[in-house]
Amino acid sequence: MAAPVIELTGARKTYHTGDIEFEALRGIDCRIFPGEYVAIVGPSGSGKSTLMNILGCLDVLTSGSYVLAGEDVSRMDEVALASARNRRIGFVFQQFHLLSSLTALGNVELPLVYAGVSPAERRDRAMVALERVGLGDKSRNHPGQLSGGQQQRVAIARALVTEPAIVLADEPTGNLDSHSTRDVLGMLDDLHSEGSTIVLITHESDVAARAGTVYNVTDGQFVGAGTEIAK
């Protein structure tokens, strides 16, 4: 078997608010392999969002280790973490988080800007990514001129453009109607079948049902082992 893309060992995260300590993650072990489609589910307050921040290199562990695509990111400083996010992770957010001042193409180019890629190459790669999500003809549109579903597809293109180790989707359908939800989930299915590694964070079980493996987080711990979903 290939080396895991994500390897969490004894992951703990403790928040301090004044004198109050709050353990958001209480020792999570998890391995995700290339090409897997994993869903992490759990009610709000379960530590699901903390886990997503850790996996996305947006935050660091209090103890334990996190190896992402062979790189130990658990003790990295902010600058190195920024670079790791840029190269390894493609984010899809619930709120889309597109910049309204940029065109669809400009938004997709953004991660490449921070990677220092030349404008010409940036354009080409962003265009390929937009075509992959079926929005090649909307490249010049601004987010305000696109539907919610289209906006989330632009966000998916932005997540794909750096060819990341994982696509990390945080409640990607939380702000979409049922039609767009099917649309976006279908797109994630397609990416999975094309070999992308996808980690989906959600509280909706029917969304989670699309994944190959489902991890259930409660009180900062996985409940039971990962459940393989039979298709």
Place this chain on the structure above:
Amino acid sequence: MRPADLLASSWRAIRSHKMRSILTMLGIVVGIASVVLTVGLGLGTQKDVSEQIAALGSDLLIVSPGSSTDESGLRGGFGSGETLTLTDAEALASEVAVPDAADVAAEKTASLSLEYGESNWTTDVTGTSTSWADVRSRELLYGSFFTEDDATAAASVIVLGAETAQELFGSTSVVGQDVTIDGEAYEIVGVLAEAGSSGETSLDDMAVVPMTTMVEQLDTSGNSESVDTIYVKAASSDVLSAASQETTSLLLNLHGLASAEDADFTVEVQDSLLDAATSVYEKLTVLLTGIAALALLVGGIGVMNIMLVSVTERTREIGLRKALGAAPANIRNQFLIEAMILGLSGGAVGVIIGVGLALALPSVLGSTIVISGLALVVSVVVAVGIGAVFGVYPAARAAKLAPIDALRDQ
């Protein structure tokens, strides 16, 4: 991140909030425009003053009686003594003793009443030599200056200032007419062209007669040998200080004095008048520029204010950029460059407005405004600097935002 992308990103942020950017710039615009204007006004005034003084002759030494310092070291009775004589003036005219002097003119002045028909006018009547017009850089409007023969003969001739002629005759074309002083008639041989004023004294309300005439007929001081002032015109402004030294040492010699500290006369250079006048206007310029700089400071604080608001407003954008791989330095630089672009644009607009006003105002104010290229460049650089300085804090705030907190911000 490539520098061009950084610039483009900052520029886009400014353009996407046009109104706010313009308001932010406004403080800088006002500050820079007032700096440009006050500096220009200060320089213009200095230029006016130095031109006025230079018109008096920048190669002129003024020798006055009286010591420059008394025993206690204070400046003494300047111009009050009777220590300068006609002999001094003659000696100074010697090419051997003062080789760097081109010409010398001694002046002995008395305030006298001039009469013509029913009108009379009191003015300063100066007795001097024929070299006077050249030494004092004066031109004649009508007629000619009195001659060497007039001087030798102590002739009853007089040259009037334009204003004096106007007061007495209601006209300046009065050559050949007579004026009466103390019942004695003096023929007007010439009228001086206007020269403006030097401080309190009008250079146009005066009369000039030969020194011999003054001494023999008009002087009431009782000391026929003493003179009020000796003007020494240097051969050129380059040898002015040499001429000054020669004059001083000759006079010390003549007066039997050992050192310059004992001098019973004062040798002044026109330049020192210029320096005195210039320093006053320099102080004024510094003061005005200081006030303008305060306006600029307020403008800078405005930039900081709006940048802080902008950081708060764009928390989500900052978070997103960080999530996509922007390092803290990328975010900091973007905000810094935004502040600097605002400074640069504000500075440029301020310079344009300042220069515009500088071109429009002189016709209204009647004063000269000098626009110095250096001042303009410095203004723009300062404006950019202000943007940078006041952008540091907001930029650091933006760079420090944690991406999770920033993304969660609604």
